[in-house]
Amino acid sequence: MASIKEQFEIPGKLKTWAYALMGIGGAALLYGMVTKGFSKDEHEQVHFWGTLMYNTIFWTLVTNAAMFFLCFSTMAQAAWIQSFRRIAEAISTLVPVFGAITFAVLLYVVLGHKHHIYHWLDAEAVAKDPILRGKTGFLNPTFFIIWTTLAIVLWSYFGYRMRQISREADENPMDKETATKFNIRSMTRSGFFLVWFGLTVASTVPWLWLMSIDAHWYSTMYSWYTFASSFVAGMALIALWVIYVKNKGYLELTNQEHIHDIAKFMFAFSIFWTYLWFSQYMLIWYANIPEETVYFKHRVQGPYKPIFFLNLVINFLAPLIILMKRSAKRNFTLVAFMAVLILFGHWIDFYQMVMGSLMKEHVTLGWLDFGILGFFVGVLILMVARSLASKPLIAKNHPFLKESIIHQV
Amino acid sequence: MAQKKFVVGCFDDEKVLFPAVKQVRTAGYKIQDVYTPFPVHGLDHALGMRETSLHTAGFIYGITGTTTAISCISWIFTKDWPLNIGGKPHFALPAWIPIIFELTVLFAAVGMVMTFLWLCQMAPGVKKHHFHKRATNDLFVMVIECTEKTNAEDLKALLAANGAVETDIQVAEDGWWFGTYDNDNEVLYKQVAH
Numbered sequence: 001m002a003s004i005k006e007q008f009e010i011p012g013k014l015k016t017w018a019y020a021l022m023g024i025g026g027a028a029l030l031y032g033m034v035t036k037g038f039s040k041d042e043h044e045q046v047h048f049w050g051t052l053m054y055n056t057i058f059w060t061l062v063t064n065a066a067m068f069f070l071c072f073s074t075m076a077q078a079a080w081i082q083s084f085r086r087i088a089e090a091i092s093t094l095v096p097v098f099g100a101i102t103f104a105v106l107l108y109v110v111l112g113h114k115h116h117i118y119h120w121l122d123a124e125a126v127a128k129d130p131i132l133r134g135k136t137g138f139l140n141p142t143f144f145i146i147w148t149t150l151a152i153v154l155w156s157y158f159g160y161r162m163r164q165i166s167r168e169a170d171e172n173p174m175d176k177e178t179a180t181k182f183n184i185r186s187m188t189r190s191g192f193f194l195v196w197f198g199l200t201v202a203s204t205v206p207w208l209w210l211m212s213i214d215a216h217w218y219s220t221m222y223s224w225y226t227f228a229s230s231f232v233a234g235m236a237l238i239a240l241w242v243i244y245v246k247n248k249g250y251l252e253l254t255n256q257e258h259i260h261d262i263a264k265f266m267f268a269f270s271i272f273w274t275y276l277w278f279s280q281y282m283l284i285w286y287a288n289i290p291e292e293t294v295y296f297k298h299r300v301q302g303p304y305k306p307i308f309f310l311n312l313v314i315n316f317l318a319p320l321i322i323l324m325k326r327s328a329k330r331n332f333t334l335v336a337f338m339a340v341l342i343l344f345g346h347w348i349d350f351y352q353m354v355m356g357s358l359m360k361e362h363v364t365l366g367w368l369d370f371g372i373l374g375f376f377v378g379v380l381i382l383m384v385a386r387s388l389a390s391k392p393l394i395a396k397n398h399p400f401l402k403e404s405i406i407h408q409v
Numbered sequence: 410m411a412q413k414k415f416v417v418g419c420f421d422d423e424k425v426l427f428p429a430v431k432q433v434r435t436a437g438y439k440i441q442d443v444y445t446p447f448p449v450h451g452l453d454h455a456l457g458m459r460e461t462s463l464h465t466a467g468f469i470y471g472i473t474g475t476t477t478a479i480s481c482i483s484w485i486f487t488k489d490w491p492l493n494i495g496g497k498p499h500f501a502l503p504a505w506i507p508i509i510f511e512l513t514v515l516f517a518a519v520g521m522v523m524t525f526l527w528l529c530q531m532a533p534g535v536k537k538h539h540f541h542k543r544a545t546n547d548l549f550v551m552v553i554e555c556t557e558k559t560n561a562e563d564l565k566a567l568l569a570a571n572g573a574v575e576t577d578i579q580v581a582e583d584g585w586w587f588g589t590y591d592n593d594n595e596v597l598y599k600q601v602a603h
Contacts, residue, residue, distance in 0.1 A: 282503045288495070326464075408450060 005250050006392040010385045018385070021378030028371020036368070046116045046358050048368065052105055053117070054354035055372045057209055058233075058347055059380065060098040060152075061201060061226070065234025067092035067159040068197050069265075071190035074162075077183070079403030080261055083253040085395060087241045089163050090387040091234075094380060099152035106148055106209065110141050117358060119215040131216050139212050147208060151200040158193035165189055169395035179399035202227045213357045217295050221280035226353075228276050232269035232315075233346040235262060236339035241384065243336045250393055253405050256330040260409045263329035266342060270319035273346075277312070298360045299352060307352050307363060314345030347373065411584070414555040415441070417540045417577040418568035419548045423449060425572035426549045430455045432571050433553065438564060441552045444544035463528070467521045474516025478509040530585045538581040548575075554583075 029052070036048035066088040073081045081088070108114075115122035119132070120139040126132040132139070165186050174182060206226035211218060219225075239262045245251050284292045299308045318341060328334050355364055395401065420426040426443070430452075433440060440456055443449075486492065487499045497504065526532060544550040551568070555561055555578075565576040 278503075278506060282506065285503050286495075286497075324468075 004252055004394060004396070006394055006396070008245065008250055008385075008388040008393050010389050011248060014381060014385055018378045018382035021374045022382065023378075025371050025373070025375025025378055028367060029375050032368045032371065042116055045114065047364055049105065049109055049114060049117060050354055050358040051364070051368050051372055053102075053109065053209075054350045055347075055369075055376055056098060056102045056105055057354075058230070058350040059376045060095065060102045061230035062233045062237055062343075062346075063091050063094040063098055063380070064155050064159075064197075064201065065231045066238055067095065067155070067162065067193060068201070068231065069234060069238065070162060071193045071197070074186050074190040075194060077187075077400070079400035080258060080407040082395060082398050082401045082404035083407075084238075084242050084251060084258060085166065085398075086388065086391065086393050087245060087251075088238050089166060090384045091237060091241060092159050092163070093387040094383055095159055096152075096156040097379065097383060098376070099156060102209075103148060103152050107145065110144055118212055120212060135215070138207075139215065144208055147204060151196075151205050154196050155193075155200070158189070158196060161189050162186075162193060166395055166398075167391065169398040169401075170392050171397065173397050174399060183399060201230070210353055213354060214295055216291060219280050219284070219292075219295070221276050221283075225273070225276040225280060228269060228273040229315075229346045229349050232266060232273055233343050235265040235269060236342040236346075238262060239266060239335055240339040240343070243332050243339075245388065245393070247332070253394065253401075256332070257407045257409050258404075259332060259335055260326070260329045261407075263323055263335045263338070266335075266338065267319055267323040267329065270315060270323075270342065274312070274316040277316070295357075299356050302360065303363050304352055304356045307348060307365070308356075311345065311349050311352060314341060315349060318345075411582075412580055413583045414561070415540065415579050415581060416553045416555060416559070416561050416564045416568070417579055418551045418553075418565075418571075418573035419541055419543070419575040419577075420551065420572060421548060421574050422572075423549065426551070427452075427455055429551070429568070429571035429573065433551070433567065436567060438553050438559070441554045444540060444550040444552070446545055446547060446549075449549070461528075463521060463524060466524050467517050470520030471513045471517035473520075474513040475509055477516070478505070478512035482508060534587055535585050536588060536590060537585045538583075540579060540581070541575075541577075 032048050032051070036044040037052075039045060070081070070085060070088050070092065109117050110121065113121055115125070118139075120126060120135065121141065126136060137143075165182070168182065201223075203223050206223040207218075210226060211222045239259065242251065242254060242259065242262065246254055281296065284296060298304055319338060322334065323329055323338055351365065351369065418429070420429060426449075430440065430443065434457065443452060443456065445452070482505050483500065486501070491499045494501070494504075530537065540552050541548055541550045551573075553559075553564060555564075561578050565578065568576050
């Protein structure tokens with residue numbers, strides 16, 4: 001293992017791209033904020049803050065999915081991830097950054113009393129509305145802010161603890177006893193994250209942040225749906241970074257066997273996402289109760305129809321057909337292409353989840369969406385690259401590393 | 410159904426088996442199979458076996474299931490016996506998806522199991538020759554079919570030189586047969602005697 005390149009150096013081109021995206025995206029973001037976000041027109045306000053909200057929530061959950069991936073793999077003692085675990089770790093360092101943006105935006109929306117986004121903020125309307133009154137124990141500003149703070153802080157903290165313990169595998173070779181202890185400690189730490197992840201991403205956080213936009217409506221599938229969406233996009237992001245860093249001549253120990261397994265996750269969870277998409281849709285379609293169908297009315301029959309079905313084509317049909325074959329999952333170019341497609345598809349999914357409820361009359365997808373997306377992608381590229389460069393690319397004394405090297409699918 | 414001549418080499422270690430497989434193949438012999446007590450990772454690659462087409466068969470069975478479900482259910486509910494169920498359209502695709510999915514899975518699963526049994530020549534009562542009893546316990550049993558050109562003694566020597574703990578020449582039934590083993594009575598008798 002003498003020829004392993006442990007130190008990632010950020011390619012100049014990547015930096016240029018990151019700064020360009022951040023520049024253009026930042027300009028769009030600022031321009032949008034001034035002309036729309038702080039305009040007198042409430043419609044414009046909702047447009048801007050809604051767009052910013054779904055972008056920042058999407059990227060927070062997607063980067064958090066990388067840490068979720070590390071944690072459940074640790075819990076399952078999955079060895080194959082060890083050769084590229086630093087990539088997932090680097091992606092997860094973005095959780096505090098995007099989390100802070102999300103927190104700031106949500107705080108502004110809640111404290112700024114933007115009841116056109118969260119209808120339950122309107123105290124007068126709630127008082128007159130028996131359904132919303134029944135939900136006040138959960139949908140109230142105090143609980144919202146406390147729970148959001150806890151969620152973001154604890155994701156960041158437990159994630160930080162996981163990254164710290166991984167650094168211990170850099171220093172000295174471990175004997176059997178140390179390795180066993182290390183393994184048990186890693187599993188304990190990942191347990192904390194997983195439990196908190198279950199209480200937040202897989203349940204309460206999507207209810208609070210996203211589902212409460214449609215304050216009257218609810219779906220028991222919603223959180224799982226959001227989780228599936230962000231997890232499959234997270235796997236796509238990991239795949240993309242692994243392939244990129246590998247193409248730059250690093251990650252010698254990661255090969256198509258590992259890409260094959262990552263692509264399996266992309267394939268399987270695309271189908272899992274569709275399962276939830278369909279379960280949510282079919283039950284509402286079958287029961288045909290007005291207070292439930294209201295969610296799908298403007299999505300399936302209104303202006304969002306093309307986006308709604310494009311969503312299904314990109315996120316279900318494309319992965320199903322293209323990633324089904326073994327050879328496709330082992331082809332770096334194809335997996336990278338599918339990763340970009342899946343990331344875009346689930347970004348669109350988040351778009352229709354949020355804007356489909358806020359802007360029912362017309363589809364707003366335009367310069368603002370792509371500008372803000374560009375800004376987030378720019379930040380992501382720069383910070384992930386920096387994080388990768390700041391520590392060794394391989395946890396070379398990890399007890400499971402050898403198993404990862406000889407991994408075979 | 411023909412009697413054929415085989416050279417059999419038994420190995421007691423994977424680490425010996427793999428180089429031996431390589432040596433025997435480089436020497437130009439075609440290995441019929443290696444019987445192992447447990448699945449050995451990478452052995453199929455070492456033996457140069459073609460990748461299985463079972464998954465392609467599975468895909469075809471699955472598609473057949475999908476088509477069967479869609480065509481049956483749409484014919485029944487739109488042509489043969491249209492019913493008004495809760496005011497839904499006769500062609501109620503969302504309600505059919507679970508059935509279409511189930512039938513796809515059923516066809517694929519049952520079809521693949523059947524195909525697997527067919528390919529492995531396994532069925533109740535079907536018997537095949539066992540080259541070595543310990544192949545299910547602790548020995549890796551390499552079987553090479555002899556052709557007219559094969560010098561069995563040379564091959565035995567080659568196997569022994571590559572670490573085979575036991576070598577043997579057997580004339581045995583190549584295919585499967587339906588019925589019993591010659592020594593069935595003997596085995597049964599022994600068990601009773603205990």
